[in-house]
Amino acid sequence: MAPIEPQSQTCQTADVAIVGGGASALAILLHLIEKGQEGNLFSKIVVFEKSALAGPGLAYSSSCQGTILNMHTDTMGLYQAKPKHFTQWRSTLTGGDFPSREEYGQYLQATWSQAIQQARQIGLGIDVINEEVHDIERLDDGRFELKVESGNRLVTQSAVLALGNFTATINSQLIGLRGFYPSPWPLSKLKMIPSDAPVLIVGSRLSAIDAATFLNENGHRGTITLMSRSGCLPKVQGPNEPYSRRYVLHDLAAQVESDPNDALLQIMRALMVELSRATDGDWSWLIDDLSPLKQLEHDINAAQTGQVQWQSVLRGTAPVIERYWASISPASQDLFMKEFYSMWMRFRHAMPVQNAKKILHMMQSSQLRVVRGSLVQWEGGRFRADTSDGIIEVDHVVEATGQECGLDHISAPLIQSALKKNLFKAQRHGGIAVDLDTLSAAPGLYAIGSLTRGTHFYVSAIDRIAAHAARISCALTKQPVPRSLHVAIFCGSDLFSQLMVSKLVPQILADGHVPFIYLPKHRAKATASPFELRELAFFERELLQQYVRPYFQDKPVSTGAAHQTVDQIRKMYGILVEDVPNINNLSFIDSLAKHHISIGLSIRCYQRFKTDIIQYFSQPRRLLNLHPGTLPAYRGVMTTVRAMKNRETHFGYSLHDIDENWDAGDVIEIRKHPIDYSKSMLGYMADVYGIGVQMARDAVDKISRGQQLSKTPQDTETSAYYTFPTPEELQDIRDSGIRLVDADQLIRIIVEAYAPPGELEKFREYVQAAVQEWYSQNAFKPDVEAPTQTLDSSVYRPSVKC
Numbered sequence: 193m194a195p196i197e198p199q200s201q202t203c204q205t206a207d208v209a210i211v212g213g214g215a216s217a218l219a220i221l222l223h224l225i226e227k228g229q230e231g232n233l234f235s236k237i238v239v240f241e242k243s244a245l246a247g248p249g250l251a252y253s254s255s256c257q258g259t260i261l262n263m264h265t266d267t268m269g270l271y272q273a274k275p276k277h278f279t280q281w282r283s284t285l286t287g288g289d290f291p292s293r294e295e296y297g298q299y300l301q302a303t304w305s306q307a308i309q310q311a312r313q314i315g316l317g318i319d320v321i322n323e324e325v326h327d328i329e330r331l332d333d334g335r336f337e338l339k340v341e342s343g344n345r346l347v348t349q350s351a352v353l354a355l356g357n358f359t360a361t362i363n364s365q366l367i368g369l370r371g372f373y374p375s376p377w378p379l380s381k382l383k384m385i386p387s388d389a390p391v392l393i394v395g396s397r398l399s400a401i402d403a404a405t406f407l408n409e410n411g412h413r414g415t416i417t418l419m420s421r422s423g424c425l426p427k428v429q430g431p432n433e434p435y436s437r438r439y440v441l442h443d444l445a446a447q448v449e450s451d452p453n454d455a456l457l458q459i460m461r462a463l464m465v466e467l468s469r470a471t472d473g474d475w476s477w478l479i480d481d482l483s484p485l486k487q488l489e490h491d492i493n494a495a496q497t498g499q500v501q502w503q504s505v506l507r508g509t510a511p512v513i514e515r516y517w518a519s520i521s522p523a524s525q526d527l528f529m530k531e532f533y534s535m536w537m538r539f540r541h542a543m544p545v546q547n548a549k550k551i552l553h554m555m556q557s558s559q560l561r562v563v564r565g566s567l568v569q570w571e572g573g574r575f576r577a578d579t580s581d582g583i584i585e586v587d588h589v590v591e592a593t594g595q596e597c598g599l600d601h602i603s604a605p606l607i608q609s610a611l612k613k614n615l616f617k618a619q620r621h622g623g624i625a626v627d628l629d630t631l632s633a634a635p636g637l638y639a640i641g642s643l644t645r646g647t648h649f650y651v652s653a654i655d656r657i658a659a660h661a662a663r664i665s666c667a668l669t670k671q672p673v674p675r676s677l678h679v680a681i682f683c684g685s686d687l688f689s690q691l692m693v694s695k696l697v698p699q700i701l702a703d704g705h706v707p708f709i710y711l712p713k714h715r716a717k718a719t720a721s722p723f724e725l726r727e728l729a730f731f732e733r734e735l736l737q738q739y740v741r742p743y744f745q746d747k748p749v750s751t752g753a754a755h756q757t758v759d760q761i762r763k764m765y766g767i768l769v770e771d772v773p774n775i776n777n778l779s780f781i782d783s784l785a786k787h788h789i790s791i792g793l794s795i796r797c798y799q800r801f802k803t804d805i806i807q808y809f810s811q812p813r814r815l816l817n818l819h820p821g822t823l824p825a826y827r828g829v830m831t832t833v834r835a836m837k838n839r840e841t842h843f844g845y846s847l848h849d850i851d852e853n854w855d856a857g858d859v860i861e862i863r864k865h866p867i868d869y870s871k872s873m874l875g876y877m878a879d880v881y882g883i884g885v886q887m888a889r890d891a892v893d894k895i896s897r898g899q900q901l902s903k904t905p906q907d908t909e910t911s912a913y914y915t916f917p918t919p920e921e922l923q924d925i926r927d928s929g930i931r932l933v934d935a936d937q938l939i940r941i942i943v944e945a946y947a948p949p950g951e952l953e954k955f956r957e958y959v960q961a962a963v964q965e966w967y968s969q970n971a972f973k974p975d976v977e978a979p980t981q982t983l984d985s986s987v988y989r990p991s992v993k994c
Contacts, residue, residue, distance in 0.1 A: 203345045204319075207234035208668060209338055211325050211606065212354035213241025214249030215300055215654060216641045219270045219661035220352055221307050221318070224668065226271075228314045232669040236317040238346055240338070242324040247304040248297035249356055255380035256293040258409030260546060262398050264289050264432045267655045268296060270303060272662040273702040275655060289432065290544040321346075326605035330615060334636065350668055353624075353639040355604065357652060360596035362394060363568045366589065371575065373590040376403040382410075385588045389414045392577060392586045396420035396562055400592040401543050404560060405550050416560045417586075419579055420593075422534060423564030425484060425551065427542040428491040430500035435508040438766030439787070440466060442706040445512040446678065446788035448519040456524035459516050463505065470501040477502055484562035485555045492548050506540045508766065510655060511704065515676075517649035518628050525621060595652065597622025597645045619646025629675075630667040631660055638664050659704070674896035677705045680789045682775065683758070684796030685714045686732045687874075687938075688881045691945060692795055692818075694755040695885045700892055701765060708787055709758055709769040714798045723970070724922050724932050730966050731874060731938045739962040740946055743955070750948030757946065776802045784808060791895060793818060793888055794850060801850050814895060815850045818884050820877070822846055822862055824906035827855035828914035833873045836930050843867050843876075845884035847891055849903065854913070858903040863887050873930065875937035935963055 208224070210217045217239055224237065239246060245253075261268065266289075269277030278299050279285075287295060311318050323340035331337055331347065338346045359375035366372040376382065376399055385391060391407065393400045396418040404416050418425075435441070444462045448455040471477065477494070480487055494500050509516070520528070528536075543551075554560035565579035568589055575589045596602060599611060599618045610616055616633035619625040623643040626633045633639050640660050645651050651660070666673045679700060683693045697707050714733070721729070741757045749756065749764045762769040768787070772780060775797070781804055784792075792815040794801070801815065809815035821831030823846040835843045844864035849857035865880040894901060917925065925932070939959050947955040 203347065204238065206236045206238040206319075206346060206348045207350070208237045209336070209346055209348040209351045210237065210239045210354055211338070211351065212356055213239050213243070213246035213320065214354065214356045215247075215252070215270065216354035216356065216657050216661065217241070217352075218247060218300060218304055218307065219654075219658050220354060220640065220664055221311075222270055222303070223272070223662045223665035225307055225310050225314070225316065227665050227669045227671075228311070228316050232671070233314060234316060234668075236319070237311075238319045238321060238348065240321050240323065240325050240340070242322065244322060245301070246320050247300035249300075250377045251357075252293045252297035252300055253378065254294055254297070255378035256297075256402075256406070257380070259293050259379060259402050259406050260287070260290045260544060261293060261296055262290070262402075262541070262544060262547075263653060263655075264429075265291060266432065267653065268299075270300075270654065270658055270661075272658045272704075273699070275658070275702065288546070290546060324606075327609045328606060328615060329613065330634075336636065350636045350638070352664060352668075353606075353633075353637075353643060354641060355606070355643060357642045358596040358602045358604070359399075359591070360593045360601070361591050362566060362593055363589070363591060366568060366570060366575070369570055369575075371586075371588045373588075376400075376406075376590050376592045379403065379406040382407055382412075382590065385412065385414075387412050387414065389588055390417070390586045391415070391588045391590060392417050392419060392568065392575060392584060393590045393592050394419055394566070394568065395592040395594065396422070396425055397537060397592075397594060398426060398541055398543060399594055401426065401547050401551060403590050403592045404554070405547055408550060408554055408559070413559070415558075416554065417579075417581075417584055418560065418562045419565040419577060419584075420562075421564065421566050422538070423484065423562055423580055424480060424538060425488055425491075425543075425562055427500075427503075427539050428488075428495040428548040429542040429544050430495040430498060430503055432507075433504050434764065434766040435466070435470065435504040436763070436766050437466060437469070438508040439706055439708065439768045441505075441508045441512055442676070442678065443787055445515040445519075445676075449515060450788075452519045452521070455516070455519040455521065456528060459520070463509075466505050467502050470505050485552075488548060488552050488555065492545060492552060495542075495545055495548070502539075503542065504766075509540075510650065510653065511659070513650045514628065514648040514656075518647070522620065529621060595642045595645070597642055599623070619644075621646035621649075623647070623651075629663060629673045631664050632667060638667065640664060672897035672899065674704060674893060675898075677790050677892065677896050678708065678788045679705055679791045679793060679892060680708045680710055680784060680787075682710050682712055682772075682792065682794040682797035684798055685711065685737055686796055687736045687942070688732075688820075688877045689796040690736060690758060691755055691878075692881050692885050692888075693758065694761060694945075695882070696888055697761055697765060697767070699885070699889050701767075703889070703893060703896070705892060705896065707767055708789065709761065709767065710772045710775070711758065711770065712772045712775050712797050712799045722919050722922055724926075725916065726970060728874070728932045730970075731933050731935070735938075735942065735959070735962060735966075739959065740942060743958060744946065750951075752949040753946055755945040775799050776805055778804060781805050781808050789813075791892060792816065792850075793892075795884075795888075796820070800852070800854070802852060806850065806852065809850075814901075816860065816888075816891060817848055817850045817855070817857070818888050819846045819848060819855050820880075820884070821855075822864065823848060823855060823859050824908070824911035826914065827911060829916060830873075831914055832877060833917075833925060833930060833932060834914050836867060836869065836873060836876075837925055837928055840867060844880060845887060847887050848906075856906060858905050860891065860901045860903060861887055869930075872934035872937055873932045875934050875941070878937075878941045935967075939963060 265279045266276050269275045271277050281299050325338045325340055327339040329337045336348050336351045361374040367374050393403050400418050448458050563579040563581045565577050568575050568577045574585045577584045617625045622645045624633045624639045626639055626644050626647050631638050642652055663673045683689050700707055744757050749760045758769050790813050792809050794817040842864035846862045847860045851857045863883045865883055868876055943956045
């Protein structure tokens with residue numbers, strides 16, 4: 193991909209123009225490429241990036257050498273559906289959870305190069321023009337004309353403003369004076385300051401911390417003063433653990449959206465309840481009555497000893513804070529910005545422990561101090577500030593007060609051009625007024641990043657950039673933007689239902705939805721069963737519930753395992769996992785309304801849905817069943833072995849509406865997979881359950897976009913309902929060479945699913961011991977008379993040594 197060299201007075205055309213070539217632009221490009229791979233393809237996208245290198249931008253370039261990210265590595269992926277994309281890209285994790293900005297810049301460059309290759313493969317043209325757009329005009333036909341400094345023009349159907357962050361300058365009267373830096377970026381310019389010179393940094397939040405640590409890492413030995421109105425440093429980040437009740441924060445968003453009266457009061461009360469729960473009622477973390485040095489020592493100790501549970505609550509608001517904000521009245525928004533914004537920023541946006549320790553060392557050595565103050569004057573050829581520590585006089589001042597979102601303070605020619613031509617409107621709390629869902633400022637014109645702060649409040653973190661980029665890509669390709677749904681998953685106690693849930697939960701979370709896992713009680717039959725059915729029950733249900741789940745109950749959750757038990761899912765994602773004695777109980781149905789459940793998904797729920805709960809899920813809600821079997825021919829239980837007995841070539845899952853009859857509702861979709869007859873019935877289920885997961889995810893996605901699901905009534909003439917096989921039918925299955933269970937296969941499936949790296953053999957031995965114990969207590973005894981020929985015991989006997 194060669195950048196287009198500026199030529200005299202040329203005019204090009206494009207489907208989409210992205211103004212800016214940093215992380216936000218790349219995120220949009222990645223999501224548009226995904227849309228193209230799905231068939232929603234543009235012909236040409238043009239990216240304008242004034243610097244020579246697209247991708248890193250100032251914040252993640254080599255000019256920031258010596259500084260680290262302020263956000264955890266697992267939140268820095270550019271794909272909405274793959275938040276850990278950056279972590280997985282890193283060849284090593286030697287940089288810890290907060291790697292260098294340089295390394296992230298390398299990730300952006302590598303991802304940019306990969307994006308160009310992917311675009312070429314689908315026939316999408318991407319051009320980069322290394323010039324700054326300074327003017328924009330809407331043409332009579334609705335398209336936009338963008339002009340660059342050389343006079344060249346681009347006519348585009350849609351334009352996206354991905355301009356990055358503009359820095360605020362409180363002391364604008366000092367701009368142009370020697371020794372005054374109106375922004376810390378790029379940090380490399382701070383090397384111009386003599387290493388022994390005293391420096392005043394205006395600000396004490398994360399940008400100021402970055403500037404101070406950069407100076408220190410690059411050999412600065414002069415005194416550094418951080419000056420802000422509060423005179424306080426950010427808090428210190430503790431472990432990146434999810435809040436165990438994160439689902440409550442989503443419930444709150446749905447609640448204030450449905451009833452916005454006194455929304456700010458509702459939100460503050462609810463957050464106080466959750467903060468109190470997280471800290472066992474200890475509010476001492478909110479009190480700052482120590483000196484900056486002593487407070488920093490205290491905060492570092494609290495972070496390192498895990499005494500910062502309140503942070504998990506505040507982090508949990510990230511995906512819903514914009515929904516809170518949109519529900520608050522303008523007057524309440526004004527109140528929040530005036531009275532609470534500064535405190536929120538300080539507690540919500542804490543600094544990594546690595547940076548905190550560097551700042552502490554600088555303070556202990558008297559190189560750095562933190563004072564209160566705001567204004568800087570130019571007097572007698574020096575900068576002068578009146579602070580809580582008295583008058584400070586220096587020759588070098590660095591403004592590091594964060595982002596500038598007021599359009600009247602942003603001098604960018606493009607912004608001012610669009611404002612004058614009324615192409616968009618300013619938002620009262622900063623940036624451009626955009627649609628909450630599509631980020632559209634006007635038909636065909638979109639914005640992302642700090643320019644949307646007034647609408648979305650929390651906009652600059654990469655996880656929000658990725659989410660907003662996904663929405664813009666939907667709008668650009670004329671697809672409905674999905675809304676967040678609360679999904680109740682009624683999950684059976686069997687192995688493959690819970691493997692499906694383990695795979696489905698992170699996917700629908702990544703799609704912006706909130707799963708609630710309900711475990712309906714399974715009422716097993718008390719009558720004696722044939723050996724094969726007892727063996728099947730052990731491998732399908734008892735081994736998981738009585739051995740696997742307890743094994744991991746008190747262990748830390750391993751992100752390296754392929755799957756998690758439902759208990760681990762609860763811990764890992766902070767979602768509700770609840771045992772349900774009776775799904776038809778009215779109090780349980782009331783709880784569904786409390787949690788704003790809009791979709792019910794049954795995955796081998798062992799209880800029948802009756803009138804009241806079916807009525808709850810009537811339109812616009814949906815109640816669906818993911819049935820293992822192709823309907824209507826395979827209704828009932830143990831349908832997989834029936835299909836194998838019937839020598840079907842394919843088998844799969846059916847998604848259907850639920851009515852009061854078993855497996856009888858209208859069919860929405862059926863997906864199939866070839867049957868592998870070399871495997872046992874349960875072994876084959878390991879091959880096929882993934883298509884059920886994808887079908888469920890796709891259905892939730894369609895519903896979230898307001899799209900209709902197809903519905904086909906079941907044909908009663910071709911319908912067949914199967915119950916548990918009789919002893920005679922089991923004998924017939926044996927005679928057909930079909931195995932219900934292969935112990936070795938199932939042990940391998942369970943171990944590969946749940947064992948974390950480094951614990952494979954230990955867990956395998958544990959599972960094998962449980963299997964051997966069961967077989968020793970359940971010696972095989974044929975339940976029907978054997979045929980005259982010798983039975984092939986390998987058909988139904990375990991292949992482990994017992």
